[in-house]
Amino acid sequence: MTISTTATHTTPPALITHTVATLRGDQHAEISVHHARTPDARISMTFSGILMVLYSCQAAQGLLEAFTAARGYTAAIPREIPAPPADPDEPFLRTTLAIEWTRRPHYAASAQMTLNQKRNHIIHWTELYTGPITWRIRDQRALQSTLEILTDVHRTAIAVFLDGDQYRAHPADTDYPAA
16 A cells, blocks of 8 residues: 655745835834844844845845945935825834845846926936845935945844854945955
8 A cells, every 4th residue: 555645835825026115215224133143043124114034144245235336326316305294004004025135135226217297307216126126215315324224234244143254344345345
């Protein structure tokens, strides 16, 4: 008599392969560390409705490197776009996107522009492609505050992850090795 087992499906029923996240104005984050200096270490970060979990210092350094590279494409974007009116439901809003970063993302940045709906004004923004996410950076304040957050995360990652010593260089340093 032969006994067979039911096949186990490991592929999820759906995958999100790409999304666009828009950043404008001051960004604020909550950062948490779990299981520091162990093989199971991770850093959780929530900002702008996005939960990002990082599993290595390499991933933290790679994200910081990508956003640092985007600085070269912000000359035409506004310094700061005024915040929209406050949403009365804001205290009840939840994270709308969750990303798990296991390694350094490939990235590319570019300056973008288009006419507004009335076709009387050109709108500028920077797009940063990091694998599954296209970051639409609408103003310089969004980029600057995101860089501050990612610098804090990278500094934390150096202490938290076992690969911290290997990826301690800051991408804005003049002696940072070119990829």
